[in-house]
Amino acid sequence: MTCNRWHKVDARCMPGTGVRVHCQWQRPQCRAFPSTADPMQQDMAQTPKIRDVLAAASRSLGARNDAEYLLMHVLEVDREWLFAHALETLDPASATRYAAMVARRAEGVPVAYLTGRRGFWSLDLTVTPATLVPRPETELLVELALERLAPDTPLEVADLGTGSGAIALALAHERPHARVLATDRSVEALAVAQANARRLRIGNVRFVSGDWFAPLGRRRFDVIVSNPPYVAEGDPHLARGDPRHEPRQALVAGADGLDAVRVLAVQAGEYLADGGWLLVEHGYDQGAPVRELLHKAGFVDVFTARDLEARERVSGGCKGVK
Ligand SMILES: C[S@@+](CC[C@H](N)C(=O)[O-])C[C@H]1O[C@@H](n2cnc3c(N)ncnc32)[C@H](O)[C@@H]1O
Secondary structure, eight states: OOOOOOOEEEEGSOOOOOOOOOOEEOOOOOOSSSOOOOHHHHHHHSSOHHHHHHHHHHHHHHHHHHHHHHHHHHHHHOOHHHHHHSBOOOOOOHHHHHHHHHHHHHHHOOOOHSSSSSEEEEEEEEEESSSSSOOOGHHHHHHHHHSSOOOOSOOEEEESOOEEEEEEHHHHHHHHEEEEEEEEHHHHHHHHOOOOOHHTTTEEEEEESSSSTTTGGTOOOEEEEEEOOOOOTOOGGGGGGGGSSSSSGGBBOOOOOOOOHHHHHHHHHHEEEEEEEEEOOTTTTTTHHHHHHHHTTOOEEEEEOOTTOOOOOEEEEEEOOO
């Protein structure tokens, strides 16, 4: 007769880690399950080691980073912990949960939707399928905006199409004296952004839903930023990888991908203070048409900045003083 229950051997717990683990989960040394060599060896063969589970998940996903990140999430540990405990075994509940996440990742669900979190700038953001997963290249837009926002000055900033609130919250966090207005047409996305602001205790952002400039009223802004949708309808990238699972209205903007940028370029002047800046993220191959749109709309000092991979990524222009 065997005893099938798993028991936690607390003596081997990592004190203070709060970790629900794993080497310490063993079959009991009970009368029903004597510790003879053979049954135990058999048992260990069925008990996955962290190292082996990670190797199998990395093979199935073709991405070691994703496999590690998901396991860190399931176990609530950091990467160092995973390596330090690689030869320990995974408890059955965590193993099941991990296997389910790996399967969903293999179907293409973004890691951030599986964990519900994404790091952006210095912030740990909640993301859901209602929001775009914030991209590292968007941090360039934050940097360019910060260069135009003097610290300790009560400047007015708007982030149009805020999604999870990534840009607005990063700016508000770095410039606590600024007043930031964050807008989105998606009320579901705005609710996520608002919850992020509350959890991160960032109080100088207001969230309003509506189409591009409609929620701005009569206010004039020193900086208007936007990472609008900029993928062309039918672009093959929409059928590959993470974008398959992201909201279409966060990605697609007309036949050439520039519909949203056109609206932003044409209307921003009305809502900018003299000398104020419009800064817009765009596709790596859209720098020239976006600069042209900004010139046509009357902006001066029009420029394009490149991301870390030297691709044209953010363009901007200044509302000249009349
Ligand atoms: C590319 S996502 C950017 C999200 C976020 N700013 C970021 O960088 O992660 C574009 C956002 O624009 C919003 N959006 C699309 N069309 C809009 C419109 N007409 N008016 C306002 N927001 C819009 C989408 O809902 C989406 O949240």
